[in-house]
Amino acid sequence: MAEKQGxxxxxxxxxxxxxxxxxxxxxEDKGYDQVTVAEIADAAEVSPRTFFLHFQTKExxxxxxxxxxxxxxxxxxxxxxPGERLPDLVVRAMEQMIADTWDHxxxxxxxxxxxxxxxxxPALQARLxxxxxxxxxxxxVALQRAFPDRLDTITASALVGAMVxxxxxxxxxxxxxxxxxxxxxxxxxxxxALVARGVG
Amino acid sequence: MAEKQGxxxxxxxxxxxxxxxxxxxxxEDKGYDQVTVAEIADAAEVSPRTFFLHFQTKExxxxxxxxxxxxxxxxxxxxxxPGERLPDLVVRAMEQMIADTWDHxxxxxxxxxxxxxxxxxPALQARLxxxxxxxxxxxxVALQRAFPDRLDTITASALVGAMVxxxxxxxxxxxxxxxxxxxxxxxxxxxxALVARGVG
DNA sequence: TGAATCACTACACTCACTGCACCAATCTGG
DNA sequence: CCAGATTGGTGCAGTGAGTGTAGTGATTCA
Numbered sequence: 303m304a305e306k307q308g309x310x311x312x313x314x315x316x317x318x319x320x321x322x323x324x325x326x327x328x329x330e331d332k333g334y335d336q337v338t339v340a341e342i343a344d345a346a347e348v349s350p351r352t353f354f355l356h357f358q359t360k361e362x363x364x365x366x367x368x369x370x371x372x373x374x375x376x377x378x379x380x381x382x383x384p385g386e387r388l389p390d391l392v393v394r395a396m397e398q399m400i401a402d403t404w405d406h407x408x409x410x411x412x413x414x415x416x417x418x419x420x421x422x423x424p425a426l427q428a429r430l431x432x433x434x435x436x437x438x439x440x441x442x443v444a445l446q447r448a449f450p451d452r453l454d455t456i457t458a459s460a461l462v463g464a465m466v467x468x469x470x471x472x473x474x475x476x477x478x479x480x481x482x483x484x485x486x487x488x489x490x491x492x493x494x495a496l497v498a499r500g501v502g
Numbered sequence: 503m504a505e506k507q508g509x510x511x512x513x514x515x516x517x518x519x520x521x522x523x524x525x526x527x528x529x530e531d532k533g534y535d536q537v538t539v540a541e542i543a544d545a546a547e548v549s550p551r552t553f554f555l556h557f558q559t560k561e562x563x564x565x566x567x568x569x570x571x572x573x574x575x576x577x578x579x580x581x582x583x584p585g586e587r588l589p590d591l592v593v594r595a596m597e598q599m600i601a602d603t604w605d606h607x608x609x610x611x612x613x614x615x616x617x618x619x620x621x622x623x624p625a626l627q628a629r630l631x632x633x634x635x636x637x638x639x640x641x642x643v644a645l646q647r648a649f650p651d652r653l654d655t656i657t658a659s660a661l662v663g664a665m666v667x668x669x670x671x672x673x674x675x676x677x678x679x680x681x682x683x684x685x686x687x688x689x690x691x692x693x694x695a696l697v698a699r700g701v702g
Numbered sequence: 703t704g705a706a707t708c709a710c711t712a713c714a715c716t717c718a719c720t721g722c723a724c725c726a727a728t729c730t731g732g
Numbered sequence: 733c734c735a736g737a738t739t740g741g742t743g744c745a746g747t748g749a750g751t752g753t754a755g756t757g758a759t760t761c762a
Contacts, residue, residue: 460693467667493660500700
């Protein structure tokens with residue numbers, strides 16, 4: 303895990319993190335629309351052009367570490383025990399994502415900020431949903447690859463769609479209601495359990 | 503329905519329709535990204551500023567008449583038989599949406615173009631998803647209202663999220679694969695059946 | 703018919719995002 | 733340890749979406 307990367311790479315990551323931190327701080331402070339990319343870059347002491355070297359869009363800076371979470375689930379699926387049954391595997395993969403979300407985003411309030419901003423900024427909401435969708439597609443492919451004889455493409459997509467749909471809808475509802483991290487995680491777990499029963 | 507509106511209103515609608523027609527024609531011709539708002543306005547013989555008087559964003563011109571078919575499902579939920587069980591009701595509501603989608607997508611050329619473009623243009627895809635999400639929230643509220651003793655807010659959200667997530671993921675996968683309308687509808691039905699089993 | 707309304711326009715502006723030419727710091731093979 | 737290749741970051745000029753504002757002229761209404 304703790305790979306000693308080259309100096310160049312470490313500097314790059316430092317710049318990236320500085321941009322994320324600056325963005326989060328400014329968004330919390332002034333709201334999403336009131337913060338320009340130029341401002342974020344300025345606060346992170348890099349040129350505006352550099353921002354787009356690290357993130358495709360302004361929205362993406364808020365979704366920065368979401369990829370890590372997807373990778374987690376993908377690895378869980380790829381490295382399954384040969385004996386593991388489909389429902390168990392899917393539940394395990396989702397549980398890992400939930401746990402990681404709780405550890406990171408829920409703990410440090412990023413998830414709350416994101417939900418709050420997304421609720422009021424259409425462009426952000428849209429981008430967020432889109433991310434979920436691409437993640438879903440990746441997961442579906444991986445899942446089908448893990449059970450090639452049991453799942454066709456459509457079924458795999460539906461399965462993942464149901465899981466992600468249920469969990470994120472539950473999380474969003476809990477967040478909207480103003481629940482704390484524990485309750486949000488609980489809501490996600492219950493949603494997962496609800497769907498998991500149907501995979502037999 | 504056929505209210506004889508004032509001349510001013512009729513002119514306004516004519517302008518609006520001219521913008522939609524011009525946009526559709528240009529999008530079909532050159533692709534979404536290759537068409538600018540200025541170009542659309544020009545083809546519709548209005549000023550660019552007028553475009554944004556009728557549509558909030560460039561994407562919205564394609565979503566203009568795309569009422570997400572929530573009303574049907576909402577009515578199905580509201581007007582349920584007192585004896586109807588939860589799973590049956592949910593399935594019935596979703597079935598209606600699927601059937602209606604199928605009817606419209608066949609008849610309406612705009613819907614077909616929309617599906618094709620949405621599959622390849624991220625911004626468009628994002629807006630469409632956003633519509634689904636608002637629809638989901640409405641459905642969840644209605645469902646919880648229909649079964650106040652049996653469902654709490656979170657469970658209702660999760661349930662609807664699972665349904666919509668599964669069905670739309672299946673539909674999108676089928677569309678991406680190049681399936682025809684019949685196959686797409688079939689995919690949606692199978693996804694629905696998959697999730698429905700879990701609601702017992 | 704005179705006043706109010708409103709769709710539309712012209713213009714100037716902000717800001718997200720891109721292409722390109724260019725440094726200068728880091729890395730790599732000899 | 734040095735020369736050349738990589739590559740993260742910069743400056744600049746540009747495109748295009750979307751907005752604020754101050755009009756204008758056609759409808760609508762009293």
